[in-house]
Amino acid sequence: MESRPEYDAVVVGGGPAGSTAAYLLGKSGHRVALLEKQTYPRVKVCGGCLSQKSVRFLDRVFHLPIPTLRREGLLDFTGTGYVLYIGSSRILAEDLVEPLYFTRRDRYDAHLARMAAEAGAEVHTGVEVVRVDHVHRTVTTSDGEQYAARVLIGADGVHSRVRRSFPEKIVRPKRWHGNLGWALELAIPRKEAETLANGNGPIDLDANLAKPHLILAACRWGYGWVFPNSEAIVVGLGGLLQKNGKGLRDLFEEFLKTIGFSAFADRRPAGFMVPLGNYIPSPAHEGTVLIGDAGGFAGPILGEGIFYAHRTAELAAHAVERHLTCAAPLAETYTTLLRHRLIPELRAERVLRDFVYGCLDARMQVPLAAFMRATNTRVIDAVQGSRSFRGFWRDDDLHSAVW
Ligand SMILES: Cc1cc2nc3c(=O)[nH]c(=O)nc-3n(C[C@H](O)[C@H](O)[C@H](O)COP(=O)(O)OP(=O)(O)OC[C@H]3O[C@@H](n4cnc5c(N)ncnc54)[C@H](O)[C@@H]3O)c2cc1C
Structure with missing residues (x-):
């Protein structure tokens, strides 16, 4: 079995979550390997809808404002x-x-992986991770190669092999499957x-x-x-x-x-x-963290996941950076960031989800229609990220940069 030199971070999966983490850590000068089992451009079943919070993220973090997104062919429809x-x-x-914008995931994901590579990450495609060793912080590929790192990041999507190597007490399978x-x-x-x-x-x-x-x-x-x-x-x-x-x-x-x-x-x-609301509240184990779909991070009402993939990657990259440079405890730093910045929002959206779909189950379509008409701008604002789901009924925090 061939063993490679140790990386600061190995990221498993090169969708929006993995590429964002690799890009940010590469930009900070860390030695990063991104392992993607397919080759770009690859197909991802997805509606490709980008809300304003996603495009704002692309501008803020990747320096891709709308005109650049257009020029690069990343916005297919408005x-x-x-x-x-x-x-x-x-x-x-x-x-x-x-x-709302619509992108094509084959182009979108290939572009972001390319940006991760330009930022210094080693992007290895056609490399499938088949085993994760949390204690020694290594992953093994289907070719028998081993990658060792100070930190492992599971960004390998909803069927994540990295997540499947986590203890059940973290994933809570019943909750996971109930909201899948x-x-x-x-x-x-x-x-x-x-x-x-x-x-x-x-x-x-x-x-x-x-x-x-x-x-x-x-x-x-x-x-x-x-x-x-x-x-x-x-x-x-x-x-x-x-x-x-x-x-x-x-x-x-x-x-x-x-x-x-x-x-x-x-x-x-x-x-x-x-x-659809099965986010794992503390998705960290030993030196490994989960981001994006691998950790169940998508909006509970609509299943909007591109933004949450980016955002959890950003929070994880911050925690990894602190861990690598100041020995901050990885799991605690990441889960604290999630607890303060993301989970309350997802929890509030799940409450609204339960209300809306509960009404439909109870055949309360007429009152639900009235509710939707009365709250439509609030819902749109929350989806677009200019209002929080937590502050759904308040107007004072409108446009206070929720994300
Ligand atoms: C039908 C459908 C429609 C959707 N529509 C929208 C939408 O309109 N807007 C929106 O925001 N979200 C949408 N989503 C959700 C969105 O597609 C996901 O939330 C998003 O892709 C998550 O990104 P990710 O990087 O976490 O995972 P992924 O995009 O799934 O990327 C994971 C990557 O990991 C790789 N991988 C997996 N296993 C391994 C392994 N063992 N080794 C190496 N690599 C591996 C995969 O090949 C893949 O490239 C939709 C989802 C579905 C199913």
Whole structure:
């Protein structure tokens, strides 16, 4: 077995979480290896929706303001409005003060990994980690190579092998599985979708297929979506696995009919797990920390995970930096940062999730519609990051840079 020289940090997984951690630690002059089992550009099943808190993060941390994102081909589509349905009832169709952007994950992830490499991280692709030794702080790859580091960072997504090497008392499997989502997604070429839009379903998609549509009650404890891309329309359905089980596949077909796309029912959607409120409150063990989907960090209502992947990576990189330079205890520093900066927000969003989806379970669609109409700007502000979910009902902290 070949053994490599010790790194300051080995990051397992090169999605938005792993690339952010590698970029930040590389920039600080640390010796970092990023191990990604696929090669770029690689496919990640994802709607690619970037809220304002994500684009602000890209500007603040990667120095990628909107014009640069556009120039680099990282913004595929700009959504300037949105449409919300509960079942087949149109509840809201509004313009957005600040847009939602849509990216293509193959380009997005490849670009950020490249930036990590430019910042000094060694990016090794086609390298799959198969074993983690927390005590000796090593990972072993499927080729039998061993990488040793002072710190290990698990950024290997929702099926994380690094997380699976953690003790159960940290992961709490029952809580994890109870809040784990499953989603199906199909990208329909825009030209084909345009010829069929508003065909024969009870839901009327906007005529130009230019606005993101969210459809509550398309499944239990989740929602359906129709997201615009320049060359495709991305149709998806996702919800808690425990509430929908294998029924989601049939519901997806039903959903295609509802939006007038039954002609595409013979195309096979891609499926992938998504965290929906199963964040691990203290995702650290020995010298290893978990970030992004590996730690269950995504918004409990919508499953928005790109921002949380970036943000947990930033907090973890800060903790690692403190650990490497001033011997601050790694696990304590990271979990304290999470506890102060992130977990209260996710907890508050989960309370709102339980209320919204609980109302749908109780068939309280009419009062829920009234609630959604009354609070829509608050919800949008919270998703966009200009209001916190914790301060949902308050107006005094609006635009006080929640993230
Ligand atoms: C259908 C669907 C739609 C979604 N839509 C949105 C959306 O519109 N907006 C949004 O913000 N979020 C969305 N999400 C969530 C978002 O995709 C994830 O939260 C995000 O990708 C998490 O980033 P990550 O870096 O933690 O993990 P990933 O992006 O999953 O990256 C993990 C990486 O680790 C690699 N890896 C895995 N195992 C190993 C190993 N053993 N060794 C080495 N490498 C390994 C993988 O190849 C992968 O590249 C969606 C998710 C799904 C399933």
